[in-house]
Amino acid sequence: MTLSQTFADFATRLTIDAIPDRVKERARHLILDAVGTGLAAVGAPWAEASFATAEDLGSGTAPVLGYGRTLAMRDAALLNGIVTHGLDYDDTHARGIIHATVSAFPTALVAADQAGASGADLLVAYIAAMEVSTRVAAVGAGGFHGFGFHPTGLIGAFGSTLAAGRLLGLDAPQTAMAQGIVLSMAGGSLEFLADGAWTKRLHPGWAASSALTAATLAKRGFVGPPEAYEGRFGLYALYLRDAAPALLAQATEGLGETWEIETVSVKPLPACHMTHAAIDAAVALRSEHDLTATDIARVVVLVPEAVIPIVCEPLAPKRTPRTGYDAQFSIPYTVATALLTGRFTLDALDPPALSDPAVLDLAGRVTYAIDPDSDYPRHFTGEVIVETTDGRMLRHREAINRGAPDRPLANADIDVKYFENAARTVDVTRAAAIRTAVLGMDRHPASALGDILARRA
Incomplete structure (x- = not known):
């Protein structure tokens, strides 16, 4: 048949x-x-x-x-x-x-x-x-x-x-x-x-x-x-x-x-599923270390290689999304928002949020790298590494994204x-x-x- x-x-x-x-x-x-x-x-x-x-x-x-x-x-x-x-x-x-x-x-x-x-x-x-x-x-x-x-x-x-x-x-x-x-x-x-x-x-x-x-x-x-x-x-x-x-x-x-x-x-979360683990990792880091924008020198997000063209590249426009849809497919914007506010909701897709200078400034310090340990597409993994202004390296990994079949x-x-x-x-x-x-x-x-x-x- x-x-x-x-x-x-x-x-x-x-x-x-x-x-x-x-x-x-x-x-x-x-x-x-x-x-x-x-x-x-x-x-x-x-x-x-x-x-x-x-x-x-x-x-x-x-x-x-x-x-x-x-x-x-x-x-x-x-x-x-x-x-x-x-x-x-x-x-x-x-x-x-x-x-x-x-x-x-x-x-x-x-x-x-x-x-x-x-x-x-x-x-x-x-x-x-x-x-x-x-x-x-x-x-x-x-x-x-x-x-x-x-x-x-x-x-x-x-x-x-x-x-x-x-x-x-x-x-x-x-x-x-x-x-x-x-x-x-x-x-x-x-x-x-x-x-x-x-x-x-x-x-x-x-x-x-x-x-x-x-x-x-x-x-x-x-x-x-x-x-x-x-x-x-x-x-x-x-x-x-x-x-x-x-x-x-x-x-x-x-x-x-x-x-x-x-x-x-x-x-x-109201964003591309490929960003969720990174968002949750950013929220966890903010909560655990009481981070503020002035504490953060640089952010590196580890993501599955296959998702890079969708949520990471081209990097410059991903850091300055023009629309809510742009923002939902942006690792820099979603992670910056999560680090600054401790959450990511539909409100983050509204015009006032998209033009928030603090979020955009931090998004400009967010970059990405390939996650060598990802089991994508079984899970949409994500790890956030924050380099602080006082020289610390803070990291949190979400190996299984919330909402996945086994979570x-x-x-x-x-x-x-x-x-x-x-x-x-x-x-x-x-x-x-x-x-x-x-x-x-x-x-x-x-x-x-x-x-x-x-x-x-």
């Missing part, structure tokens, strides 16, 4: 009873985490521009988080992906280096609403998408980034196609065909790293929109290539220059028996994070009602969840 056929069989046959209770509970909390980050983003300039654009392109009744029911299904999926990913505070699967929830959930939400499906159907479709997206991305072993592609958009389209196919009533052959169709739609460039452009925010929503298009085309008999993954110009040959990567067998290993959703990391955030921690994020746009009563609806989604129609999420913030 092709990988497309194997994934299609898995997605169409999966039942709610076949999924362990602990996996369903974690899945609901991952969705809650995404909803919280999405609520925090409602009203942001890039979210407003995206919503206005979608309204220009058409109308409908599909649910859009915090924006109502005024968009067509594909545009609603696009917007939901943009807002849930736009703050870069959403979950990450470490081996695949993919934010999978923010394409899988937007797809499942609008498709289930359109189909009149149950909340349980929505949850199963979401889990199926997550299991495939994470595995397909992990086969790349971080290589997609090396060629300038963002797996969240590129690979998210494939898993999301399975969710769309299941909820829109496709059979297994049609679902296999839909994956071949979405191969011609999947993409996502890392060029945004050059200047903090908004395009990364677009990627998971575009993957969700593409998945809905591909599934509907397949349902109507449109023909796509059967070897979406293994083919001569399939996913791996096209985007990794390797038609048969050594890890290909991992794509289906344990499918339906072991659950990758349990290895998805929830972000404790996970508990569901209770996700609750705390959710309420902190939701509080930026909704009151506590509504935030609590949304939480109840998300965590109880499999006991109600999917449209009920859509209704409460779509209510304007």
Whole structure:
């Protein structure tokens, strides 16, 4: 069987009873985490521009988080992906280096609403998408980034196609065909790293929109290539220059028996996951040694070699980020902020913080080196070495980043994070009602969840 056929069989046959209770509970909390980050983003300039654009392109009744029911299904999926990913505070699967929830959930939400499906159907479709997206991305072993592609958009389209196919009533052959169709739609460039452009925010929503298009085309008999993954110009040959990567067998290993959703990391900090260990190390040093800016002569951050082009280079603009997005992908800025304030929150991404002369001055004294002991991508390691003005060398290492599968955030921690994020746009009563609806989604129609999420913030 092709990988497309194997994934299609898995997605169409999966039942709610076949999924362990602990996996369903974690899945609901991952969705809650995404909803919280999405609520925090409602009203942001890039979210407003995206919503206005979608309204220009058409109308409908599909649910859009915090924006109502005024968009067509594909545009609603696009917007939901943009807002849930736009703050870069959403979950990450470490081996695949993919934010999978923010394409899988937007797809499942609008498709289930359109189909009149149950909340349980929505949850199963979401889990199926997550299991495939994470595995397909992990086969790349971080290589997609090396060629300038963002797996969240590129690979998210494939898993999301399975969710769309299941909820829109496709059979297994049609679902296999839909994956071949979405191969011609999947993409996502890392060029945004050059200047903090908004395009990364677009990627998971575009993957969700593409998945809905591909599934509907397949349902109507449109023909796509059967070897979406293994083919001569399939996913791996096209985007990794390797038609048969050594890890290909991992794509289906344990499918339906072991659950990758349990290895998805929830972000404790609103920045690129590759900065988290360094931020926590900086906070620890500040706390332990009561450091102030005048104590610090120079800072060296040890990071995995593979992340240097993403969060360390080019060094000069990383030290003076122009936008919040720039800042989230900057080791100098995030570490300087943590050393000076003892934390890194969404407030650090606002214009006043970005122009704080004390932070920028310290960021100018932050440099980086390769971490020789990193086990990346298993962990996003980080070590901060502070040379003080009185000649001391202080260092702290975070070998396992918070939120990693072997150092996970508990569901209770996700609750705390959710309420902190939701509080930026909704009151506590509504935030609590949304939480109840998300965590109880499999006991109600999917449209009920859509209704409460779509209510304007």
